[in-house]
Amino acid sequence: MVAFLFSGSFKKQLKFNAFVQELKNVTLTLVPVPDVNTEEPLTTDRNEASGRLPLGFVIPPFPRDLQTRLDKREACHKSSKDRHTIIRVLHEAVIEHTMYPNNAEYVQVVRALIVKYPFPKDLEGNGYHTWHQSLKRKFKAERAPLIHEDEVRRSKEKFGHKRARDSTEAARACCRSVSRVPAVLGEDASSIERHVQVLHMQYEKMTPDTSVVNDCMQRTFAWRRKEIADGMTVEDVLKKYPFLRTPTGLCDEVDRIHPSAVKLYRRWKEGFTGIVPKVVKLVQGKSPLAKMYADARGEMLTEDLPDVDLRAALILLPYIFKEKVDQFVTLGQYDAQSPYPTVQLVETDWKMAFTRNVPVLVKVDGVDLCRGTGVEEGVIAAYCAYFVFDMAYPPYMKNTLSFLQRTLLNITVVGEKPLPVTVTRVINLIY
Numbered sequence: 001m002v003a004f005l006f007s008g009s010f011k012k013q014l015k016f017n018a019f020v021q022e023l024k025n026v027t028l029t030l031v032p033v034p035d036v037n038t039e040e041p042l043t044t045d046r047n048e049a050s051g052r053l054p055l056g057f058v059i060p061p062f063p064r065d066l067q068t069r070l071d072k073r074e075a076c077h078k079s080s081k082d083r084h085t086i087i088r089v090l091h092e093a094v095i096e097h098t099m100y101p102n103n104a105e106y107v108q109v110v111r112a113l114i115v116k117y118p119f120p121k122d123l124e125g126n127g128y129h130t131w132h133q134s135l136k137r138k139f140k141a142e143r144a145p146l147i148h149e150d151e152v153r154r155s156k157e158k159f160g161h162k163r164a165r166d167s168t169e170a171a172r173a174c175c176r177s178v179s180r181v182p183a184v185l186g187e188d189a190s191s192i193e194r195h196v197q198v199l200h201m202q203y204e205k206m207t208p209d210t211s212v213v214n215d216c217m218q219r220t221f222a223w224r225r226k227e228i229a230d231g232m233t234v235e236d237v238l239k240k241y242p243f244l245r246t247p248t249g250l251c252d253e254v255d256r257i258h259p260s261a262v263k264l265y266r267r268w269k270e271g272f273t274g275i276v277p278k279v280v281k282l283v284q285g286k287s288p289l290a291k292m293y294a295d296a297r298g299e300m301l302t303e304d305l306p307d308v309d310l311r312a313a314l315i316l317l318p319y320i321f322k323e324k325v326d327q328f329v330t331l332g333q334y335d336a337q338s339p340y341p342t343v344q345l346v347e348t349d350w351k352m353a354f355t356r357n358v359p360v361l362v363k364v365d366g367v368d369l370c371r372g373t374g375v376e377e378g379v380i381a382a383y384c385a386y387f388v389f390d391m392a393y394p395p396y397m398k399n400t401l402s403f404l405q406r407t408l409l410n411i412t413v414v415g416e417k418p419l420p421v422t423v424t425r426v427i428n429l430i431y
Contacts, residue, residue, distance in 0.1 A: 053097045053105040059116050060093045062086065070117055077120035078429055083134065086113070086120075091138045099143060106132055123431050124406075124424050133421045187223060195220045196240055203242040213243055214252070221256050228390055234365045237389070245370045247377050250384035257387055258411050268380055271408035272313070276306075278430045279313040279320065286319045289350060296354045304355070311354050311375045320426055321399035328382070328397055329375065339365040340394045341382035345375070364389060387411075399423050 061067055066085055069076050076082040090109055094101055101109070110131040114121050121127040187195075195216040202208040202216075224241060243249035251264050260267070283290045293312040300308050318325045329343045331350065346359040353375060360378030362369040364385050372378050383404060386393065393401045403423050405411045419427075 053094060053101060053108060057093075057108055057112055059112050060089055062089050073117075073119050075119070087131075087134050087138050090135055091142065094135075094139075095142075099139070101139065106135055110135060122424050123427050125418055129418065130421050130424050130428070187219060192220055192223050199241065199243060208243075217241070217243060217249075217252065218256065225257075228388075234369070234389055235367045238367065238369070244388060247370055247372050247381040247384075250370065250381050250388055254384045254387045260410070264384070264409060265380065267409050273310065275408075275430050276309050276313045279317055280309050282429065283312075283316040283319050287316070289325070290316055290319070292350045293354050296351045300355060308354055314375050314379050315353070317403075318397060318400045321403070321422055323397055323400050327394075328400075329379070333361055335366065338394070340391065340397075341369070341385040343375070343378040343382050345378070364391075399426075403427070 062070060063085065066076060066082055069082070076086070090113065094105070094109060098105070107128070110128040113131060114128050120131075122130050198212065199216050199220075202213050220241070224237070227240075228237060238245055244253060254264050284294070285291075293308075293316065297305065297308055297312070315325060315329050318328065327338060327340075327342070329345065331345050331353070332348050333344050333346060341362060341364045344361045344363060345353050346361060347353055352358055357374035360372050360375065362372070362378055362381045362385065364382075369385060370381050372381060383401065385391070386401065399420055399422050402419060403426065406419055406423075407427055
């Protein structure tokens, strides 16, 4: 047999025979093993076998420079580079256990991060929403090229590829979801008509009686909300209730819809003034319009700079959310194609728009809504129009308008979804 295995090599045959003799002299000794508590190893074995994250997940160390800044409680989360590094390290730690963490495991990891380092916590929501979404996107991006990996292929075969939502569901309706309008107590069609007549008489006066106007607008409020909910056009609403043609009237109407101890205009003024420096800083270099603002600012007197910065922040705010301002604030008057509120500056030069209170025209659904003076008055009126006429935010301005609503004005609507991750990230940068 040995000769058959090593034919032609006597030396190899001798070596093999010597090796066999050595094995014959080996003796095995069996030593009894003491009983041990097997509960914890069983748990670990189950986790490893099922590819699940262990319950006691520990945040791994980060690269030395980043770890040093985290230990010093520096605002690393405001740097996109550092955020990406943190997500990468977390991804590498989790992928040792599973390529497909479930939602509870994602939450476990990001909550552990926030518990260990509380200062990167989100200022809105549960505190870790942006980290949660970033980690999920990281896993999705890293799994995409691994279609030939067994685990990835099995998961794709199991769950399939879901397309985007049906077009009917994805298409944004122009109408905001409206809560049920309360019954109009003590009013009927004839009494409403009398209040409307009083409003028209006051509107024709050079100096309307504010108390009379507010009283009539309040008495007709529930009736008016029902008319709008039932589909009354913008043009008909303005004809019937002419005080909605003024910026003040629009702000007052929003205060009736969403009552607050502090008037909307005051909340807007105080809230936006506080974030102007950060907004101006974040938009630098993001668009040619930002350069025009910088050039115009350089020519202004020091005492005029706060007003210039305020106008610039209002105009340029959408750029922070990577949204376009040209469909919300425009130069010159024209027939707007969009049904959504637009602010038209009665001026053909952006420099003038930044440095002066130029006249503005607000249009909604092709109808002239109101006129005002200055970018601020126009933007506030256009924003209020969304609530007054029950209009949903357009996709191209959704993040900007949601930021204004939830952060500056503290307006919440029952049934609204949490803020998008993009908005939460900007809030973390600004505040």
